[in-house]
Amino acid sequence: MTTPPTPQAPYQQQAQQHPQQNWAPAPTDLYTSPIPQRRATLADALASEWTKIRSVRSTMWTLGIMIVLLLGIGLLSAVAVNASDSEIGSTKVLSFGFFGVLLGSICVITLGVMTIATEYGTGMIRTTLTACPSRARVLSAKAIVFFLLTFTITTVMTTLVAVLQTAILDGGTASGDDWLRATVGVGLYIATLGLLSLAVGALIRHSAGAITIMIAVVLLPLVLAMFMFSQSLADVQQALFEYSIPSQLGGLYDASVSTSGPSGWEPLWIMIGVTAVTMIGAFASLESRDV
Structure with missing residues (x-):
């Protein structure tokens, strides 16, 4: 019993009759995606980074602990x-x-480093850069989302703590500039410090190493200054006291550990300058290095 031949499409029959020619499927047989295609924008990168940062547990734990510390220690x-x-x-x-x-x-330092360094540790950065080949756009989106999130939470919590402390303690009424520096100014300073951590994470590409470096940047100058007893190191000791991050942060509260260090809004400008330089280095490093 002979099996009947299998019916062939017209373009297959033509390909068999003329094997020297390249025959492609008819245009009607090609798949067309119903999803509209368009160029990716910064808004798309921002939406992606917001989804990442709010869906990982490290964000909840780090910011949750920060809220507990701000509120608990402030009230105590x-x-x-x-x-x-x-x-x-x-x-x-x-x-x-x-x-x-x-x-x-x-x-905030820990979260800033983990925002980018964790992707290098897990290899997720390859997927991120495949979906968004513009590396400057990826780093910009991470920086914007992280900065706005930490600034909002820090400002809200410092304002709440300031209101509660004023209600508990009868110390008179502070000026408007004092309130602005103790709330919005501190929020900007801490968020900018977090951006500095993110930039260091992009440069180091290792979570533990970048976090260690940032903690040393925060605490080591003040600790070193406390143990400089030699008279020849007096100028270095004074500079470390004045420009250490705890001293700068205290300057926003008019409670600096050094009487001659930066005060008022000066600590914020110093932190913005240092962070801007480090972010430029992070952008250059991300563009020049392989993943």
Whole structure:
């Protein structure tokens, strides 16, 4: 019994009759995606990075611990001072938020590094750069999303702590500039410090190494200055005291560890300058190195 031949499409029959010619399927047989195609934009990168940062557990834990530190230490310090019946000025009431912010900054540093360094550790950065080949756009989106998130949370929490401390302690009314620096100024400073951590993470591409470097940047200058007893190192000691990050942060509260260090809004400008230079290096490194 003979099997009947299988019916062939017209273009297959033509290909068999004229094997020297290249025959392609008819245009009607090609698949056309119903999804509209367009060029990716910065808004798409921002949406992608927002999805990443809000869906990982490290964001919840680091920012959650930071909120607990800001609120808990701020209220505990106010209660302790109130119980001691000490005389305090109007500006000093706001300065008690310094201790919680200093410890909470470690959480922001950790999250800033992990925002980019974790992708190098897991290899996810390859997928990210495949979906968005513009490396400058990827780093810009990470920086914008991270900065806005940390600035918003830090500013809201420092404002809440300042209001509660003012209610607990009867120290008079602080000026508008004092309130602005202790809330918005501190929020900008901590968010910019987080951006510095993100830039270091992009340069180092290793979470543990970048976090260690940033913690050393925050704490090591002040620790070194405390153990410089030689008179020949007096100028170096004074500079470390004045420009260490705890001293700069205290300057925003008018509670710097050094009386001659940066005060008012100067610490914020210093941090913005250092972060801008480091971010430029991170952009250049990301463009020049392989993944």
